[in-house]
Amino acid sequence: MKLMSYLAVLMMGLLFGPQVVAGTAADDISILDPYVRAMPPGQPTSLAFMGIMNNSNKDHALRDAEGTVAKKLELHTHILKNGMLHMRKVEKIDLPAGKKVMLQSGGMHVMLIGLKQDLKPGDMVAINLVFEDGSKKKLDVPVRRIMMMMKKQEEMRHDHAMPMKH
Numbered sequence: 001m002k003l004m005s006y007l008a009v010l011m012m013g014l015l016f017g018p019q020v021v022a023g024t025a026a027d028d029i030s031i032l033d034p035y036v037r038a039m040p041p042g043q044p045t046s047l048a049f050m051g052i053m054n055n056s057n058k059d060h061a062l063r064d065a066e067g068t069v070a071k072k073l074e075l076h077t078h079i080l081k082n083g084m085l086h087m088r089k090v091e092k093i094d095l096p097a098g099k100k101v102m103l104q105s106g107g108m109h110v111m112l113i114g115l116k117q118d119l120k121p122g123d124m125v126a127i128n129l130v131f132e133d134g135s136k137k138k139l140d141v142p143v144r145r146i147m148m149m150m151k152k153q154e155e156m157r158h159d160h161a162m163p164m165k166h
């Protein structure tokens with residue numbers, strides 16, 4: 001009897017175990033309010049921001065971003081060093097289970113390097129997010145001016161000198 005129930009559990013595990021929990025990272029994640037920063041014509045780079053919500057009870061990670069809007073898309077963060085904000089490429093952005101991670105001005109972002117087109121407010125930019133299991137989320141991201149947000153953030157920090165260096 002004991003052996004039978006053990007076998008039954010084992011069978012159930014084989015039959016349903018991996019398949020039942022095998023949702024992709026992309027399925028577990030929702031993207032909140034994404035936007036790309038509008039840039040004056042001729043600028044070589046821009047940034048994409050968004051909230052990334054992990055709705056599952058499993059940790060995930062953002063590994064890469066792809067798109068034809070620029071030559072290269074990278075995951076970046078800002079670090080404060082000697083009073084200057086520097087951008088740095090990161091290999092991944094952790095998305096803990098049940099948490100929302102913000103990609104926002106002055107923090108983590110998707111860097112668009114070598115823009116192939118001008119980014120005017122109202123334009124749409126296609127960006128694919130690539131997660132740790134290789135699953136992808138396709139986004140249509142609106143281009144927005146972020147002057148207002150920068151101002152708000154500066155007020156909150158009481159820090160009006162924010163030199164930026166790549």
Ligand SMILES: [Cu+2]
Binds near residue numbers: 077087
């Ligand atoms: Cu950057």
